Amino acid sequence: MEIKSYPNGVFGATTYLVYDKESKEGVLIDCTCAVDEILNFIKQQNINLKYILITHGHFDHVYCLAEFKEKFPQIQVLMHKDDMPLLNQVANQCSMTGVEEIKVPCIDALINDDTKNLKIGNSEIKVIHTKGHSKGGVCYLIGDNLFSGDTLFKASIGRCDLFGGDIKEIEQSIKEKLFKLDDNITVYPGHGDKTTIGYEKKFNPYFGSNY
Numbered sequence: 001m002e003i004k005s006y007p008n009g010v011f012g013a014t015t016y017l018v019y020d021k022e023s024k025e026g027v028l029i030d031c032t033c034a035v036d037e038i039l040n041f042i043k044q045q046n047i048n049l050k051y052i053l054i055t056h057g058h059f060d061h062v063y064c065l066a067e068f069k070e071k072f073p074q075i076q077v078l079m080h081k082d083d084m085p086l087l088n089q090v091a092n093q094c095s096m097t098g099v100e101e102i103k104v105p106c107i108d109a110l111i112n113d114d115t116k117n118l119k120i121g122n123s124e125i126k127v128i129h130t131k132g133h134s135k136g137g138v139c140y141l142i143g144d145n146l147f148s149g150d151t152l153f154k155a156s157i158g159r160c161d162l163f164g165g166d167i168k169e170i171e172q173s174i175k176e177k178l179f180k181l182d183d184n185i186t187v188y189p190g191h192g193d194k195t196t197i198g199y200e201k202k203f204n205p206y207f208g209s210n211y
């Protein structure tokens, strides 16, 4: 699996392009920056982009979604239904943070833990609902790679003081869902450096070393 990071979104939000070298099928995880660069790369490499997988409805993770969709209208955008109220407030989120307002992006399909048949090449994409940073936040597991949005960061966790946030829920999501995954899984967060599940179980200050 090939993974390219575009970390220059608003507030350092990262867009990931994930694709299978053989089948050339790929997905974007969030859509926050580098639209032309990504589109050029996709064309050059002949990548068949299947979906844009949104981790959650905060504006910094969907900042370029409308622009991307305009240039690439056939792409399907997927998100969890519980973040629709958050996404519908994108204009408010922008004005509260002093960022230029964006159009509300369009979501083509809603996903949850039971979603099946999302694939790139032979690799299944597993949806893991991890509420806590927001009600409808999800992580996407593709092979040994977890795209954790704003749920789990390297040695940190997502903030819980925004709309729909809940510290108990995020701790539960991480302990009961993410820390049950293999230690060797690489974690690609929505902001900042990558890490692994094993590293976070040992060193994440929010959890001690009881895992």
Ligand SMILES: [Zn+2]
Binding pocket: 056, 058, 133, 150
């Ligand atoms: Zn967020």
